[in-house]
Amino acid sequence: MSFMQISDLNVHYPIRGGFFNTVIDKVYAVDGVTMEFEKGKTYGLVGESGSGKSTTGKAIIGLEKITSGQIFYEGENVTNQRRKRDSAYNKDIQMIFQDSHSSMNPRKRVIDILAEPLRNFMKLSDQEERKRIKELLAIVGMSEDVLLKYPHEFSGGQKQRLGIARAVACNPKMIIADEPVSALDLSVQAQVLNFMKDIQSEFGLSYLFISHDLGVVKHMCDHIAIMYKGRFVETGTRNDIYMNPQHIYTKRLLSAIPNIDPETRLERKKTRQDVEVNYQKEQHKYYDEHGKVYPLKSISDTHKVAMSDIEREGI
Amino acid sequence: MNTANDLLTIRNLTTSFRIKETYHAAVEDVSLSLKKNEVLAIVGESGCGKSTLATSIVGLYNTVNTKVTGEIFYNNQNLTQLNDEQFNSLRGNHIGFIFQDPLSALNPLMRIGEQIAEGLMYHTKLSKQQRQERVLELLNQVGIANPERVARQFPHQLSGGMRQRVVIAIALSCKPSILIADEPTTALDVTIQAQILDLLKVLQSETETGIILITHDLGVVAEIADRVAVMYAGEVVEEAPVQELFTNAKHPYTRSLLNSIPQTHSENERLEVIQGMVPSLMNLPREGCRFSARIPWVDASAHERKPQLHEIAPGHFVRCTCWKHFHLEGEEGGGTK
Numbered sequence: 196m197s198f199m200q201i202s203d204l205n206v207h208y209p210i211r212g213g214f215f216n217t218v219i220d221k222v223y224a225v226d227g228v229t230m231e232f233e234k235g236k237t238y239g240l241v242g243e244s245g246s247g248k249s250t251t252g253k254a255i256i257g258l259e260k261i262t263s264g265q266i267f268y269e270g271e272n273v274t275n276q277r278r279k280r281d282s283a284y285n286k287d288i289q290m291i292f293q294d295s296h297s298s299m300n301p302r303k304r305v306i307d308i309l310a311e312p313l314r315n316f317m318k319l320s321d322q323e324e325r326k327r328i329k330e331l332l333a334i335v336g337m338s339e340d341v342l343l344k345y346p347h348e349f350s351g352g353q354k355q356r357l358g359i360a361r362a363v364a365c366n367p368k369m370i371i372a373d374e375p376v377s378a379l380d381l382s383v384q385a386q387v388l389n390f391m392k393d394i395q396s397e398f399g400l401s402y403l404f405i406s407h408d409l410g411v412v413k414h415m416c417d418h419i420a421i422m423y424k425g426r427f428v429e430t431g432t433r434n435d436i437y438m439n440p441q442h443i444y445t446k447r448l449l450s451a452i453p454n455i456d457p458e459t460r461l462e463r464k465k466t467r468q469d470v471e472v473n474y475q476k477e478q479h480k481y482y483d484e485h486g487k488v489y490p491l492k493s494i495s496d497t498h499k500v501a502m503s504d505i506e507r508e509g510i
Numbered sequence: 511m512n513t514a515n516d517l518l519t520i521r522n523l524t525t526s527f528r529i530k531e532t533y534h535a536a537v538e539d540v541s542l543s544l545k546k547n548e549v550l551a552i553v554g555e556s557g558c559g560k561s562t563l564a565t566s567i568v569g570l571y572n573t574v575n576t577k578v579t580g581e582i583f584y585n586n587q588n589l590t591q592l593n594d595e596q597f598n599s600l601r602g603n604h605i606g607f608i609f610q611d612p613l614s615a616l617n618p619l620m621r622i623g624e625q626i627a628e629g630l631m632y633h634t635k636l637s638k639q640q641r642q643e644r645v646l647e648l649l650n651q652v653g654i655a656n657p658e659r660v661a662r663q664f665p666h667q668l669s670g671g672m673r674q675r676v677v678i679a680i681a682l683s684c685k686p687s688i689l690i691a692d693e694p695t696t697a698l699d700v701t702i703q704a705q706i707l708d709l710l711k712v713l714q715s716e717t718e719t720g721i722i723l724i725t726h727d728l729g730v731v732a733e734i735a736d737r738v739a740v741m742y743a744g745e746v747v748e749e750a751p752v753q754e755l756f757t758n759a760k761h762p763y764t765r766s767l768l769n770s771i772p773q774t775h776s777e778n779e780r781l782e783v784i785q786g787m788v789p790s791l792m793n794l795p796r797e798g799c800r801f802s803a804r805i806p807w808v809d810a811s812a813h814e815r816k817p818q819l820h821e822i823a824p825g826h827f828v829r830c831t832c833w834k835h836f837h838l839e840g841e842e843g844g845g846t847k
Contacts, residue, residue, distance in 0.1 A: 243699040244670065350787060351556075380555040380726060380788075385770040385781035392780070407699055410729075414772035414781070451704040453729025455773060457752045460733055467704055 197231035198368065198401075204228040204264035206247075206254045224250045226425035226487070227264075232369060235395065237402040239416030241409060241448070247425040248405045252371045255403070256290050286316040289362040293374035295354040299346040305357060306342045312364040331360040335390060352383035356390060363394055369401040376411060388415060409452050413437060418497075421445050426488040431498035441500040443481050444488075447474050516583075517720040518544040518567070518688055523580035523590075525559075525566045527791070533577055534791045536562045538744045540580075544688065544720040549710075551723045551735035551752075553767075557788045559744040560724045564690050566590075567722075568605055569597045584688070603633040606681030606719075610693040612673035616665040622649075622676055623661030629683045648679040653709060671702035678706070682713060689714075690722045695730060707734050728771060732756060737825075740764045743789060743800040746819065750826040760828045762808070762836040763801050769838055782838065799830045808832055 206225040209218040225247045232238060240248045253259040255266060257275070266274045273284045289312070292298035299308055309328045313319055319327065329339055335356040346354060355375060362370050372391070376384040388411065394400060406412050412419060413433060420430040421444065429442045440446050450467040454460075483489060483503070491499040520542045526533035537559040544550050552560045565571050566578050567589065582589040584604065592600070601607070609615035617625055626648055627641045636644065642661075649657035652675040665673055674694065681689060691710070695703040711734060714721060725731060731738055731752065738755045740748040740763065748761040759765050769782040786804045789795065795803065799813040817830035 243701065352787070381728070381767055382555065382770045382784040383787075385772075386783045388772070389781055389783060409700065410771070410773045447701060451700040453700075453703070453707075453727065453733045455728050455732045455756060455768070455771060457732045457735075457756050463733075464708065468708075 197233050198269055199232040200265075200267045201228065201230045201255065202265050202267075204230075204251065204254060204266070205262045206250050206259055207262045223425045225254060227490075228422075228425075228427060229491075230420070232401050232403070234368070234401055235399045236418065237395070237404055237416045239412040239419040240403060240405045240422060241407065241412055241419060242422035243407060243448075246422045248407075248422050249373055250425075251422070252290070252373050252403060252405050256288055256371055257285075258290075286312075286365045287368040289365070289367040289370050291355075291358050291362050291370060291372040291375045293377060295351070295358040295378075296346065298358060299354070301346055304343050304345060308346070308357065309361055309364060312361060316365045327364070331364055334363065334394065335360045350383075351379055352386055355379060355383075355387050359387070359390060359394070363398065363400075366398065367400065369403065371403045371405070373405045374407070375404075377406065377408060384411070391415070409448065421448065423488055424486070427491055427499075427501065428488050429498075429500050430491065431495075435495070435498040439498070441494065441498075442502075443470075443474055443477055446470050515545055516543045517546050518722075519581075519583040520567070521581040521583070523563070523566060523578070523582060525562050525571070526577045528575040528577070529792060534794070536744055536791055537566060540741075540744075540746055542739055542746065542749070544722060546687075546720055547714065547718045548737065549714070549721045549723055549735045551725060551731045551738045552741060553725060553728065553731055553738060554741035555726060555767075555788050557790070558741045560741050561692055563741070564607075564692050564722065564724055567690065568601055568607055569594075570607075599633070602629045602681075602686070603684045604686055604688065606684070606686035606689045608674075608677055608681045608689065608691040608694045610696055612670065612677045612697070613665060615677050616673060618665055620664075621661065622663055622665065622668070626661075626676070626680050626683055629680060633684045644683070645679075648683055649676075651682070651713070652676075652679045653705070654679075670698055671705070674698060674702075674706060675709070678709070678713075682717075685717060687719060688722070689719050690724070692724045693726070694723070696725070696727070703730070704733075710734065728768065729773070740767070743794055745800060745829065746827075747801065747829045748827065749819070750823075754823065754826050758823075758826075760822065760826075760833040761801075761830070762805050762833055765836070765838060766804075799832055801830070802832065805832070805836060808835055812836075 204225055205227060208222040208224055210220040210222060211217065212219045228251055240251060242248045250259055254261050261275050265272060268284050306328060309331055310324055313324055313327060332339060332341065337353065337356065349357065376387050379387060395402065404412065404415050416433060418432055419436045421428045423444055429436065429440065429445045436445065440449055447470050450470045454463060488501045489503045491501050493499050520540060523537060523540045524535050525537040526535040540563060552563065554560045567582055569589065569592065578590050580590065623645050626645045630636055630641045630644060645661055646657045649660055654660050654672060654675055668676065695706050698706065707730065710721065723735060735752045737751055739746050740761065742763045748759065748764045755764065759768055766782060766784045770784065772781060784804055794800065798815060799817045802813050812832045812835035814830050819827040819829050821827050
């Protein structure tokens with residue numbers, strides 16, 4: 196059973212102009228996204244820059260105003276209702292940011308950074324709070340002598356781990372991770388991804404994992420949604436997407452992933468160019484007259500692909 | 511002196527930065543060579559000195575706080591001995607440089623066309639009309655549709671991929687014989703990255719340029735490189751042809767790095783993590799094997815006291831002897847932590 200449902204989420208930004216500065220057009224950053232989240236699963240959101248994946252994440256947690264659509268959390272409608280401080284939703288949904296450095300107040304010490312969510316959502320005594328902070332540091336594998344340090348004294352990987360510690364402080368049910376490893380080196384990336392998996396199995400967390408790195412997404416996610424211009428192009432389980440991609444945009448994205456086998460690189464280049472030629476030739480079939488993606492249609496229990504009604508009859 | 515078919519020869523290059531009155535070497539005793547029509551990839555994590563190596567070649571360092579020793583030969587000229595004026599006639603003309611962040615490499619107040627023509631103005635005797643033609647030709651060459659319009663636009667009007675193409679066009683404007691690309695695709699999406707890599711390859715086959723590609727992405731290396739040098743803590747720890755490196759890597763660092771790529775693992779498996787961190791410049795262990803601190807389970811006697819590069823197969827060099835005793839976790843022969 197899913198504990199959280201998002202139905203037909205829209206985030207539009209108005210473009211103002213003209214003599215009276217009236218709204219003349221809109222940017223459809225997120226345009227009708229529907230998702231469900233189950234406990235303990237990882238959901239991947241993939242797309243190129245500008246496809247609206249970060250906006251989706253921010254809209255879910257309430258950092259972007261939702262234009263229309265609903266978010267239900269354990270049966271409760273929580274759309275645009277984030278003003279109440281003691282709402283369970285605020286506490287249970289947390290976020291890890293891409294740039295861990297700018298997501299921490301440079302003038303606060305680690306102890307205060309980690310205590311902030313505790314002070315907001317949990318009524319702990321000073322001793323309990325300190326004990327909890329030490330636990331958190333232990334979870335992310337850092338020693339207690341960092342408590343009085345400032346964010347700038349840490350390396351990128353350590354800062355990202357502090358970001359994770361802060362996100363798990365109040366035992367959330369779900370964490371939205373917006374490109375958590377894209378600024379990190381390979382070996383540090385491996386560390387952070389391992390941590391995220393450990394914490395998940397320990398606390399039964401769900402992740403919404405936003406990334407443009409298809410290799411990392413393949414490693415982390417159970418369900419994957421590919422996004423293009425604010426809409427889902429294809430959603431499905433990991434195997435649906437990687438073994439049986441249906442939409443031409445998904446195929447193009449997958450063919451562009453660099454592989455670490457130099458022997459097959461000429462072949463891959465050929466496939467990639469074929470897909471690209473195909474994409475240029477066939478793309479009008481996959482997008483409507485405004486260049487948008489068609490609504491999703493199910494082709495199996497888990498696998499949904501965007502296609503037009505005509506094509507649907509063909510299958 | 512350059513040997514017969516080397517375009518660029520680097521010998522014993524050491525670049526040190528001054529921090530509080532002492533010099534700390536960020537690149538130490540690096541010797542590499544680049545041939546015509548070759549892509550040499552330099553791989554490593556951040557802080558291993560790969561970008562410092564690149565800026566040392568073209569002299570883009572701060573002359574007050576930086577000390578460069580060793581030799582870099584190009585056309586029988588030692589680049590480390592050049593003054594600014596001599597360097598200016600080389601940079602852009604003979605050696606092109608592609609920067610990582612295309613937005614900060616471009617001047618926000620200049621039109622694209624003018625920026626590309628700038629190098630041509632200094633290095634060639636083309637007339638204004640000819641320069642304009644060359645600009646359009648270059649934009650066409652890097653795959654920008656509608657070059658006339660783009661030439662009149664400003665950098666902020668272009669997308670990330672387009673900007674990177676413009677930066678490549680600038681680097682190629684004077685038909686350089688060496689192209690240094692410092693993380694040319696790191697800021698880009700995978701589809702654009704694939705296009706840019708293909709583009710570099712096509713341009714190379716047309717002009718026989720030697721390319722030095724600096725990257726931390728081993729996927730990119732496997733896509734495009736001919737030869738690879740792996741750097742760790744300022745030293746080259748392994749150098750090999752690309753096939754050899756991916757199938758038969760020897761140095762513990764290279765092997766751990768290859769092992770931490772999510773791709774090489776089946777799903778849900780734990781990723782390999784290298785213990786510890788890259789040491790900072792001031793805390794570099796200057797004696798003995800620099801990687802030894804991160805593989806503590808390998809016996810100290812396995813390391814050389816002064817690790818040297820050994821040629822173990824034609825063209826395949828490995829530093830130190832510890833690779834003979836190194837095993838990844840779960841492999842035959844131990845590797846217990």
